[in-house]
Amino acid sequence: MTDEVDDPSELPATASEVAESYPEAWDAYSELGKACAEAGPIDGETKRLVKLALAVGSQSEGAVHSHVRRGLDEGVDPETLRHVAILAAPTIGFPKAVAALTWIDDLAD
Known part of the structure; x- marks a missing residue:
């Protein structure tokens, strides 16, 4: 990937x-x-999740959409993508994590 x-x-x-x-x-x-x-050496799915996490942390809705779209195309489970947003809550704050979760759900539903 x-x-x-x-x-x-x-x-x-x-x-x-x-x-x-x-x-x-x-x-x-x-x-x-x-x-x-x-x-x-990072494997494909892990790279996608890291890239998604970076997009979540930077609060870039477009980048979140891009990495969710690519992740789904690559076979990443939607619940795994959602977990990235939940993991972000203690670091970037609950409201930002919820916003990211809504962006993920735009495509993962």
Whole structure:
């Protein structure tokens, strides 16, 4: 599993427009994602959960949606994805964790 998206048309509309408008920047960004994903020994599902946790912690709804979508496509159990938000509560606060849970549920229901 890597995090790059080779085809910008697979991205949400705004990201796709940026990728198409700035293809060299998109290619470099995509390669960075691939290099980071391949830089260590963490397995695919764990990488996806870590990326989801980072998105939850940064309160990025778009990134949460992206990692949930990818996780579901990769066969990650929806309850496992939800557990990431619950685990975040003591660190980022209950309201932020609940917000993240609602973003996960946007796609995992």
